[in-house]
Amino acid sequence: MKFSQSGLYIESYVKCANCGVLIYESSAEDASRKKVHDGQTYCSQECVDWKIERDARRSKATA
Amino acid sequence: MDFVTMNILESSMVSLCKEMGIVLMKTSYSTIFNEALDFTCGLADMNGDMIAVADFCPAQIGGMPLLVKSCLKEIPIDEIEEGDVILHNDPYRGGLHTPEHTFFKPIFVDGEIMGFAVAIGHIAEVGGMAPGGFCGEATEIFQEGIRIPPVKIKKRGEDNIEVWKLLLANVRTPRTNYGDLRALIAAVDLGEKQMTQIYKKYGKQKVKDTVNDLLLYSERRMRAELEAIPDGVYTFSDKVESDGIDADRVYTIAVEVHKRGGEFIVDYHGSSPQAQGPINATLGVATSAAYNAVLHMTDPTIPRNSGCFRPIRVMAPPGTIVNVDFPAPEVGGNTETHPRIVGTILGAMAKAVPDRVMAAEGATHCNFVFGGVDAETKEFFACYDLEAVGWGGRAFADGNDGVDSINGNCRITPVEVYETRFPWRIESLAFNVDAGGAGQYRGGVGYTKQMLCLNDEIICSQMTDRHLLAPWGLNGGTEGGLGATLVQKNGVVAMASRPSAIAWRLPRMSARATSPRRRP
Numbered sequence: 001m002k003f004s005q006s007g008l009y010i011e012s013y014v015k016c017a018n019c020g021v022l023i024y025e026s027s028a029e030d031a032s033r034k035k036v037h038d039g040q041t042y043c044s045q046e047c048v049d050w051k052i053e054r055d056a057r058r059s060k061a062t063a
Numbered sequence: 064m065d066f067v068t069m070n071i072l073e074s075s076m077v078s079l080c081k082e083m084g085i086v087l088m089k090t091s092y093s094t095i096f097n098e099a100l101d102f103t104c105g106l107a108d109m110n111g112d113m114i115a116v117a118d119f120c121p122a123q124i125g126g127m128p129l130l131v132k133s134c135l136k137e138i139p140i141d142e143i144e145e146g147d148v149i150l151h152n153d154p155y156r157g158g159l160h161t162p163e164h165t166f167f168k169p170i171f172v173d174g175e176i177m178g179f180a181v182a183i184g185h186i187a188e189v190g191g192m193a194p195g196g197f198c199g200e201a202t203e204i205f206q207e208g209i210r211i212p213p214v215k216i217k218k219r220g221e222d223n224i225e226v227w228k229l230l231l232a233n234v235r236t237p238r239t240n241y242g243d244l245r246a247l248i249a250a251v252d253l254g255e256k257q258m259t260q261i262y263k264k265y266g267k268q269k270v271k272d273t274v275n276d277l278l279l280y281s282e283r284r285m286r287a288e289l290e291a292i293p294d295g296v297y298t299f300s301d302k303v304e305s306d307g308i309d310a311d312r313v314y315t316i317a318v319e320v321h322k323r324g325g326e327f328i329v330d331y332h333g334s335s336p337q338a339q340g341p342i343n344a345t346l347g348v349a350t351s352a353a354y355n356a357v358l359h360m361t362d363p364t365i366p367r368n369s370g371c372f373r374p375i376r377v378m379a380p381p382g383t384i385v386n387v388d389f390p391a392p393e394v395g396g397n398t399e400t401h402p403r404i405v406g407t408i409l410g411a412m413a414k415a416v417p418d419r420v421m422a423a424e425g426a427t428h429c430n431f432v433f434g435g436v437d438a439e440t441k442e443f444f445a446c447y448d449l450e451a452v453g454w455g456g457r458a459f460a461d462g463n464d465g466v467d468s469i470n471g472n473c474r475i476t477p478v479e480v481y482e483t484r485f486p487w488r489i490e491s492l493a494f495n496v497d498a499g500g501a502g503q504y505r506g507g508v509g510y511t512k513q514m515l516c517l518n519d520e521i522i523c524s525q526m527t528d529r530h531l532l533a534p535w536g537l538n539g540g541t542e543g544g545l546g547a548t549l550v551q552k553n554g555v556v557a558m559a560s561r562p563s564a565i566a567w568r569l570p571r572m573s574a575r576a577t578s579p580r581r582r583p
Contacts, residue, residue: 010155010389013155013389015346015386015388016381017380017381018378019376019377019379020346020349020377020378020379020381020386021346022133022136022156022157022346024136027136047378050330050378054330054332
């Protein structure tokens with residue numbers, strides 16, 4: 001989540017593409033865990049792995 | 064781990080949370096608080112973890128940890144001072160829906176912040192397009208009432224007058240809202256005062272260590288419960304009838320539960336994209352619904368705190384009906400979509416623990432929200448009224464009759480209070496005796512309520528569900544009955560709830576008062 005320079009309003013909401021939690025730009029903890037995969041932002045490597053596993057599981061089920 | 068002290072401390076904190084709730088109930092102005100009890104009081108540690116809570120509203124109990132943690136992301140702990148009270152209702156920042164106002168007050172002991180007293184309450188009127196902020200026609204959050212980011216409504220014990228003025232200028236019933244907001248503050252004041260005494264009695268370090276043990280104890284007990292459930296991937300889906308805007312479109316809630324040892328992961332990927340109308344759930348709602356479902360399937364004696372939620376993880380894809388993106392409307396997500404999510408998870412787990420789940424319930428709060436200018440007092444009134452439904456039949460008993468939906472645990476406002484406070488006459492209120500799904504153990508039944516408008520005009524809005532798609536049965540039990548809303552004029556039905564309409568706005572209703580009414 002990105003705040004304006006003044007800190008008074010939100011410029012954009014950034015959510016993990018897998019679990020949906022807000023990722024705060026100002027949070028050092030969030031920044032250190034954040035990952036980008038296939039152009040999408042994830043809160044952690046764990047969520048990237050979960051997304052890859054889900055895609056594999058679902059494509060296998062539909063094959 | 065000192066079990067004796069831990070039990071005494073846990074009981075003391077839960078009793079304190081109950082006492083906070085009683086203060087709120089006794090001092091509030093609105094029937095939604097003093098009759099329906101649509102609020103929750105709890106305590107949190109300085110990380111925002113819930114350490115104790117009273118059994119009020121499950122939707123708010125599960126939402127509390129995310130709410131407090133989200134606030135602390137925006138107001139750093141070193142900027143919180145003794146006597147501050149923080150207010151927040153923003154659904155896009157950890158909140159549940161616009162009417163749900165969260166207050167929390169820091170607990171300082173010898174100048175050191177130890178945690179927070181927390182009160183969450185559903186404020187009956189929040190501005191917006193229709194009284195109460197519940198409007199079936201809403202397509203943006205700006206039509207659903209005032210949105211409050213985390214702000215200090217009190218600073219170092221003094222009212223932040225500018226915040227109060229801004230809040231009360233944006234609602235239809237400022238006098239009532241003022242009373243209700245004060246009641247919420249009274250609750251956190253009591254929590255802070257009494258919890259400070261507990262810290263002084265036992266010592267800061269002892270309480271801190273014992274609370275950590277308590278969270279760990281709850282986590283271990285929850286993991287042990289989950290380990291007893293067979294591992295596997297359990298799936299189920301259910302439909303929400305309509306979003307109130309597109310009456311012919313249904314929305315899917317899809318869940319894939321991964322039960323792995325002591326872990327319970329709920330993946331909502333596959334659910335419908337977010338709706339144009341107000342049935343979208345926030346992340347807080349989707350998370351709380353998963354917690355709620357797990358609490359229904361596990362040992363009720365596990366202390367309710369953030370520890371017992373640690374084994375539960377939620378994957379709620381953004382931009383869907385289970386994790387709405389700004390600025391889509393969301394007010395019905397907490398009342399309608401939450402119980403539907405819980406039911407969907409229970410439906411999935413019926414394959415694993417059939418004796419611990421129930422068939423589908425009414426899954427609506429029948430949100431009936433109304434307001435207008437009272438012909439007698441000339442004052443604007445507004446009310447959020449919820450009505451009861453039947454719960455699903457279970458493997459060992461019939462479903463409960465005439466109770467609030469699974470995430471509310473609220474009471475139904477008595478007819479006498481209703482007629483005293485608002486210009487309606489309740490002409491009949493009776494159980495729908497054959498509405499429960501048949502089976503060895505039948506589903507619970509709802510009721511029919513017939514009301515006569517006694518004011519010159521009342522603006523009404525209703526948001527409800529199960530008018531088209533019946534509650535499903537389990538293990539051969541049949542479906543339950545459907546609901547309906549009918550508006551009569553001069554004894555003739557002038558309007559009926561449309562098929563597939565979860566949310567719609569009733570027209571202005573008018574009638575001539577037929578008998579004098581008493582007001583408090």
